[in-house]
Amino acid sequence: MAELHLGESMHRSDAVAKIKHYAGPPEYPYRSCRRYAPRKSENGEQEAPMPHADDESALALATEQQIYDVVEPLGDSDRIGRAKVLLARGLSPPIVPDRQITLRPIATEESWNRYADERVAVEADFGVTESRARAMVDELRQRAKRVGMTLFFAVAGHDVVGAIGHFKVSVPHGDCVRLQEVDIFPQWRGRGYGTSMLLEMLHHVAIQGCITAVIGADEDDWPLDWYRRHDFFDVLRVRSARH
Template sequence: MTSPARPRPGSHSELATGGEDVVLHLIEPAAWRQALREGAVRPPSLDAVGFVHLSTPEQVHLPATALFPGRRDLVLLVVDPARLAAPVRLEPGRPEDPPGMLFPHLYGPLPTSAVVAVVPYRPPLEPVLPAPGDRHGRAVALYNSVPVRRAVGVGDVPGGVAVLDPDVPASHDNNRLVLSTPVDAAAVAAAAEEVGGNAGWPHRAALLTWPGAGQVAAALARQGWAAEELVLMGRSPAAPPDAPTDRVEVVVQTGVHDLWDRSWRRDLDVPPNRLDAVVDQLIRRERLNDLVVAVTDLVVREEGRVVAAAQLRVDGATAALESVMTDPAHRGRGHGDALVARALELAGAAGCDLVVLEASADDWPRHWYARRGFADLGRTWSVTREA
């Protein structure tokens, strides 16, 4: 993250690794995506001076200002020191840093499995850094972070950010407010109207992720918005469901397009004259996720045709299970169990200790996942209305 001078002999001490403290590494999103492919972060400093530069939360603004002045498109890797095998030493940083300040230096590659969260760094906004054992905080961080990293445009709004992608305007996930700190219903509605109106959104949408946001969602519902309560669920990838996984294939994403097309045409409430365009956009948006996290698409076939699918998104030590679906005519045959079991196996192999998902609070899949070991972590709310 920085290119400091080599430490002076005898100028370091070892970093304690107990408790829930975290250290940070500032990185460009593309470099993080490359690290996910390789399993570790190996910045130029590792070859140049023998270590990866880390910071405490109180220090990170110093290398950010020195190396990336004015940048707001970077991410913070939230690192659990207890997961690092290589030594971490406290040593001087750059000559212009405050006298006596010591930075944590990792004398080896930074394994992606030690990264418990990936948080956008957008000063002067204060980043929320979940502790390694805070499963709810890690889930919220992932669902707040991925939309920002994959967005074509990001803008500050009260309570969070607006994410925009004009190539897929029909996608609520890619064109909405992502709000992580409390604001009232009037502020949500005003920001959505301003941003959505300027961007030409056919809808107004927001994701509300702070504790207690249900009251704001309820207030918006009284004003005509559709409000959906989402249950965040999570479990360890260890001991996956006892289901045979030999039926599950890993495929390139185009292999799932036909199933997605059938599913969205069946489930979407869209006027017929718009259906083709909306389905096309929803399919095209999916490739954007693999630009920022490691995506694996899984399918089950019957007689050569894809009839069930799921997607795993790995983002360091946290993974998300997405888009688990089975054609209605092929349900009850264990395809969902096989897909979940294989996704958990792959998450464990990638070094994840937490797999999360979103489920609608008032729909049956929530209970299906609970029977497969996923526990409730908390709530978020999605609010939408047509423009």
């Protein structure tokens, strides 16, 4: 098992090295929180408890390092309500989608322009200007190219209702997938498309050989509880880029 010393920033190469012995997700489908284990000093006396990271924690950290060069893990009492939570879930038994949604890769200039238009509407809910939203999409395209991320439109019938992306991190017994940019566009919310899109993506990556899915959510944002309701469990807290 990998051991993380919280409060120390970690570089991408360090995080990737920690997953070399990853043996796959646990047999149980989810866990409510990250486990702790006390450490002992050289003379055998127990020191103050230190967080003990399991394989999923190291794996989640490695995916975060693909996005940000330096990531600072946090203890459970640090920056309450102002941190980012990394969550994971196993992809076995197979995910059964409800087939409301099909996934269409965003690969052409036309489709990226369509995505940028939709992203303007999404970010407007957070007070982001149109020019800044379009700049964010440009940054996303650069990041997608760097980490090998594929972004998809979620299509219901003939309507584009949302978008979701993923990239993979290889481990000895299969791939881990990191989900990113999960959005149902404003005019289509409240119709169950979010769950359908998520299940369709999990099914899509599972049949490609992925064994674990990882996602991140800020503690002060509603998607955190939504992911938990969909069998993702907390594995690590890190400093949020928003705070």
